[in-house]
Amino acid sequence: MKSQSNNGLIVDSVSFSYGRKEALKDVSFTVEPGQFCALLGPNGAGKSTLFALLTRLITTRQGRIEVAGHNLLKSPRKALASMGVVFQQPTLDLDLTVAQNLRYFAALHGLAGRDAATRIDAALDRLAMRDRASEKVRALNGGHRRRTEIARTLLHDPKVLLLDEPTVGLDAATRQSITAHVHEITAENHLTTLWATHLTDEVGPTDRLVILHQGRIRADGIAADITGPTPLADRFLTLTEAA
Amino acid sequence: MIASLIAIIAREALRFVHQRERFLAALVRPLVWLLVFAAGFRAALGLSIIPPYQTYITYETYIVPGLCGMILLFNGMQSSLSLVYDREMGSMRLLLTSPQPRWWLLFSKLIGSTAISILQVYAFLAIAALFGITLPAWGYVTVLPALLVAGLMLGALGLLLSSFIKQLENFAGVMNFVIFPMFFLSSALYPLWKMAESSELLHDICAANPFTHAVELIRFALYVDLNLPALGWTMLATALFTAAALWGYDPARGTMRRKT
Numbered sequence: 332m333k334s335q336s337n338n339g340l341i342v343d344s345v346s347f348s349y350g351r352k353e354a355l356k357d358v359s360f361t362v363e364p365g366q367f368c369a370l371l372g373p374n375g376a377g378k379s380t381l382f383a384l385l386t387r388l389i390t391t392r393q394g395r396i397e398v399a400g401h402n403l404l405k406s407p408r409k410a411l412a413s414m415g416v417v418f419q420q421p422t423l424d425l426d427l428t429v430a431q432n433l434r435y436f437a438a439l440h441g442l443a444g445r446d447a448a449t450r451i452d453a454a455l456d457r458l459a460m461r462d463r464a465s466e467k468v469r470a471l472n473g474g475h476r477r478r479t480e481i482a483r484t485l486l487h488d489p490k491v492l493l494l495d496e497p498t499v500g501l502d503a504a505t506r507q508s509i510t511a512h513v514h515e516i517t518a519e520n521h522l523t524t525l526w527a528t529h530l531t532d533e534v535g536p537t538d539r540l541v542i543l544h545q546g547r548i549r550a551d552g553i554a555a556d557i558t559g560p561t562p563l564a565d566r567f568l569t570l571t572e573a574a
Numbered sequence: 575m576i577a578s579l580i581a582i583i584a585r586e587a588l589r590f591v592h593q594r595e596r597f598l599a600a601l602v603r604p605l606v607w608l609l610v611f612a613a614g615f616r617a618a619l620g621l622s623i624i625p626p627y628q629t630y631i632t633y634e635t636y637i638v639p640g641l642c643g644m645i646l647l648f649n650g651m652q653s654s655l656s657l658v659y660d661r662e663m664g665s666m667r668l669l670l671t672s673p674q675p676r677w678w679l680l681f682s683k684l685i686g687s688t689a690i691s692i693l694q695v696y697a698f699l700a701i702a703a704l705f706g707i708t709l710p711a712w713g714y715v716t717v718l719p720a721l722l723v724a725g726l727m728l729g730a731l732g733l734l735l736s737s738f739i740k741q742l743e744n745f746a747g748v749m750n751f752v753i754f755p756m757f758f759l760s761s762a763l764y765p766l767w768k769m770a771e772s773s774e775l776l777h778d779i780c781a782a783n784p785f786t787h788a789v790e791l792i793r794f795a796l797y798v799d800l801n802l803p804a805l806g807w808t809m810l811a812t813a814l815f816t817a818a819a820l821w822g823y824d825p826a827r828g829t830m831r832r833k834t
Contacts, residue, residue: 386667386671387670387671387825388667388670388671388825389825389826390825390826408673408674408675409673411671411672411673412673414671416667416668416671418664418667418668419664420664420667421664422664422665422667422668423665424585424588424589424665426588426589426592427585427588427589431588434581435581435584435585436668436672437581438577438578438580438581439578439581439582439668439669439672439674439679440578440672440673441575441577441578441673441674442577443577443580443581
């Protein structure tokens with residue numbers, strides 16, 4: 332079963348350490364196409380390390396990562412081309428307009444000219460950001476900046492979306508609207524979405540849920556099945572307290 | 575791949591246009607040296623006729639190539655600073671996760687920042703000309719490839735440093751330990767034979783400094799002349815710095831592999 336391949340995301344027995352400190356220990360899970368998977372873990376659980384590995388900012392020889400059927404170690408460029416990433420840190424140029432930022436990204440993915448323009452308009456429409464295309468990012472609020480980044484990840488039609496704590500620093504209403512948007516996009520485009528968070532209220536009962544703590548997977552399944560009758564917040568505390 | 579090169583250069587250019595203070599600062603620095611420092615020193619330093627000069631020259635004329643090098647040096651370090659900043663802000667991640675070979679992305683970045691530096695050098699040469707420090711007309715053309723090679727070398731050094739500097743705060747150290755020694759221990763402000771008169775050791779250090787060769791390459795090119803050893807040393811240094819920077823940015827070992 333471990334050697335199976337799908338068009339979603341496969342993380343198979345991945346370990347990683349910073350010097351002597353083990354950040355990830357034998358982490359395995361798969362996310363199917365069309366599935367929204369929340370990666371829940373407290374600060375320091377290893378979420379950011381896992382994202383750095385998934386996006387190939389760092390690599391490890393221990394374990395295997397497959398993105399949309401492409402092995403990240405063997406065909407990194409194909410894997411990177413089929414993923415869309417929203418990083419925890421802001422990655423927009425504040426002095427450039429929304430459209431300029433998107434055009435830059437499109438070009439990095441080899442899209443230019445008319446094709447890029449059409450895709451940019453469509454992605455901005457999708458996130459209800461079209462009328463702000465010519466505004467400078469500096470003038471946008473945090474929620475709109477995030478939406479711009481999400482619109483940007485859709486430009487090259489990725490099959491897998493990776494979002495690393497995308498709602499950090501946003502108010503409750505904005506968080507909810509962004510979470511809802513990404514759920515819709517996942518379902519409509521049949522994407523594989525991995526959404527890292529430390530906030531239990533961002534996980535719906537029907538979401539796929541992977542709980543990471545101290546570099547190990549503590550739970551993996553449909554959220555409602557993991558929690559049972561207890562609220563997720565309590566279940567999460569129990570799982571991450573026991574160490 | 576070409577689309578990404580153009581986009582990366584365009585981004586550098588747009589950022590540059592938005593930072594007019596940076597442009598002014600980059601111009602004011604060499605101009606202060608040229609119009610204040612050199613004016614004060616012209617009496618103190620006598621210069622003999624050395625290649626590529628065919629006649630006696632004023633001290634102001636002597637330091638123009640060094641100041642061109644200074645612009646490239648400061649810009650190279652500035653781009654390294656912005657790379658460290660980009661890494662902290664995440665835009666470096668955006669760049670490195672695009673599906674292009676990593677060396678190509680870093681190379682594009684290098685070309686972009688070098689192009690901006692060269693524009694600044696030409697702005698400086700234009701102002702210097704307004705103050706009466708002129709060069710052979712063809713020199714303004716033949717210096718272009720020299721500026722490109724020297725700019726790439728210093729940009730590659732910046733790239734290398736950025737892969738090893740852990741935080742933005744450490745940048746002051748770069749100033750003290752890289753920019754100043756490189757600039758003062760070179761032929762930018764005084765010819766090497768002058769240095770040898772006071773200390774053989776200092777002369778040897780200056781002669782080994784790649785920045786000296788970059789400056790000499792520019793100096794000769796400004797007078798429509800080619801300094802082959804300087805070109806060789808500058809290209810060698812470029813290759814070494816680039817290789818080390820690529821090593822630093824390699825996802826399997828480099829410095830991205832650090833707990834952030």
